[in-house]
Amino acid sequence: MNAIENSPLARKLMAFVALSAGELAVLERLHQRRRTFAAGRDLVHQGQPEQAAYILSEGWVCSYKIQPDGSRQIVDFQIPGDFLGLRSVLLQASDHSIEPIMQIEAAEVLADDLITAFAETPRLAMAILWAASRDEAMVVEHLVGLGRRDADERMAHFLLELGARLELVGMGSKSGYDCPLTQYHLADALGLSAVHVNRVLRQLREDGLATFRAGKVTFDNYDRLVALAEFDPAYLDQARPFLK
Amino acid sequence: MNAIENSPLARKLMAFVALSAGELAVLERLHQRRRTFAAGRDLVHQGQPEQAAYILSEGWVCSYKIQPDGSRQIVDFQIPGDFLGLRSVLLQASDHSIEPIMQIEAAEVLADDLITAFAETPRLAMAILWAASRDEAMVVEHLVGLGRRDADERMAHFLLELGARLELVGMGSKSGYDCPLTQYHLADALGLSAVHVNRVLRQLREDGLATFRAGKVTFDNYDRLVALAEFDPAYLDQARPFLK
DNA sequence: CGCGCAATTGAGAGCGGTCAAAATTGGTGG
DNA sequence: CCACCAATTTTGACCGCTCTCAATTGCGCG
Structure with missing residues (x-):
């Protein structure tokens, strides 16, 4: 049941x-x-x-x-x-x-x-x-990314945030997750052109950081990806059940 | 009193x-x-x-x-x-x-x-x-600006939004308002460098749209500024007291 | 008068955009 | 199973917006 x-x-x-x-x-x-x-x-x-x-x-x-x-x-x-x-x-x-x-x-x-x-x-x-x-904190973090991160960092950060969110509901892990988004979705979310999204994804793939392909995101090297994105999940506040 | x-x-x-x-x-x-x-x-x-x-x-x-x-x-x-x-x-x-x-x-x-x-x-x-x-809607609109507007539009939109907000509390009008911000503040808010902020402000001034100088914002041509920014204040939702 | 901060301007570089085309994928019907 | 179409992905060439670096000017204040 x-x-x-x-x-x-x-x-x-x-x-x-x-x-x-x-x-x-x-x-x-x-x-x-x-x-x-x-x-x-x-x-x-x-x-x-x-x-x-x-x-x-x-x-x-x-x-x-x-x-x-x-x-x-x-x-x-x-x-x-x-x-x-x-x-x-x-x-x-x-x-x-x-x-x-x-x-x-x-x-x-x-x-x-x-x-x-x-x-x-x-x-x-x-x-x-x-x-x-x-949710509000995520919007703010998104805003910060658009204002202050370059395309690679933005993409890395985005993939990691999504992974952390999905992990919380049992749909992802540090190795990756299923992702139904197109590169146009990524472009419209990250404030980039679809063409550049493609180039950035290739870069991440060739650097052995992450692969976005066929509806799946794979973290090829989670730690280096975190380092690139300077990803600090504190704003997601999902580390601790503090009201038992 | x-x-x-x-x-x-x-x-x-x-x-x-x-x-x-x-x-x-x-x-x-x-x-x-x-x-x-x-x-x-x-x-x-x-x-x-x-x-x-x-x-x-x-x-x-x-x-x-x-x-x-x-x-x-x-x-x-x-x-x-x-x-x-x-x-x-x-x-x-x-x-x-x-x-x-x-x-x-x-x-x-x-x-x-x-x-x-x-x-x-x-x-x-x-x-x-x-x-x-x-407030949340303003954050979202800010995010949209960072993702999809170029520097001129961003600046124009920002100055107009601030003007509309100040007008609501009696501190501004369609002719302008007092503004204590430095160009560094504008840069950090708009995701630009301070140098570029300066150039954008000069552009707006020379085009006769708005002047940012000596702690004052002056709208030299409100309508054209609105047109440039594609400023639609609907998200501020301040047109109507609807619960009388 | 001189210090520090803010504003201004110029030159050169690079990130990311646009335009265009080709390759790949997935779905659909014969 | 294959042919075909639409959507998506991929790649190349070129361009321009915005950045960085650097120097100068203006201004308020002790």
Whole structure:
């Protein structure tokens, strides 16, 4: 039986707080209303008023903004266990779009259900707020990368961050992970051209650091990659369950 | 008498919700514990556990991250009426540093006081969450700029955003505003070198778009500047008090 | 008056962009 | 199983934006 505690979200939250059976039950309740979305069809579109949030249980999505000139900047990717559109539940129109990279499964979460759950289980609320704040820290780190890292470091850092996130939900390790992104996705996320992304990937591969190929990322030399990226996962704050 | 409703924070929040006398009184209570900080002395330092948040009432500060190689990326600036360290009140160690750009005045806000205030006045809580979400949207827009705008557009967009924010608290207009930043601040925020910032500013000045000089920003041609930056202030969400 | 910081300007180099084309891959239907 | 098409990946040539290095100027303050 694949109980709730093996869901990606529960795995992630339990890295932060140990959740009781009761809290897990509340979490499970939030997972009703399962829905499926096709690749490429926007879940949320820039400018729309937003109503519900989602818990992503299968597949990857990306959040992005389109510029007037048509170029796209991906703000971040969400993987299983991540919330979608959490911040905008309470608030105004969405300022960005959300697109599934592949067919995904997500549980719709109504604002009221979330508020009820928070009231019942403060520790669960803490854990979810922790996750939200971690998402924010990732956006900030992304911003820093765009401002202050060159293309190689950016790519290395990106691959490592994604690996660390996936590891937390049991979908990756220090040797690598499955990755459905195209080089265009990488380009739009890293503020590079797709052509240059390709060159950077070749460089990493030829230097024996990492391989991005056929939907798989392989860390050929994890430590040297960390050194290149100056990757310090402190901002991910996933080293310690500190509320036992 | 300079009542609470003329404080920068109240002015800003009232662009979002009309606050009652009672709500304003609660807001005023949060402004006890006034403190002064000198320029250049970090309020919060990267990696420290953080305890309190602040409401900035006078002066400017910047939030930044230092890279291992010593370079600095400024994530955003805070102006009067902004919260400092709000997100990290509930949570772990700060992932960034906060430094006053000049001598500032700020009111320390304890987590408990904030929670009490939220419980008493849900509308005030809504307004503060709106402000927090607006801050996040600004970080995202900043990220987009670093990824997808060239130096001129970036600078133009930055000057316009700051102008719009200052206008909301009564410290700026479409003709310009006082700005205590150095060109090094601009460089660290925009992901450019200080040298290039200088060239970009000269360009804007010579093109008759905007002048940055002697602590003042002057919009010489607001509309053309907006066009260059493709500045769409929708993400600032400050067009409408929609909860009367 | 002189020190230090901020602003300014010039010259040269390089990272990453654009344009263009070819090779590879995966999916689809005959 | 094979042929074909679209999407993705790969590579080369050239260009330009922005960086670095270096020097100079301007300004506020002791």
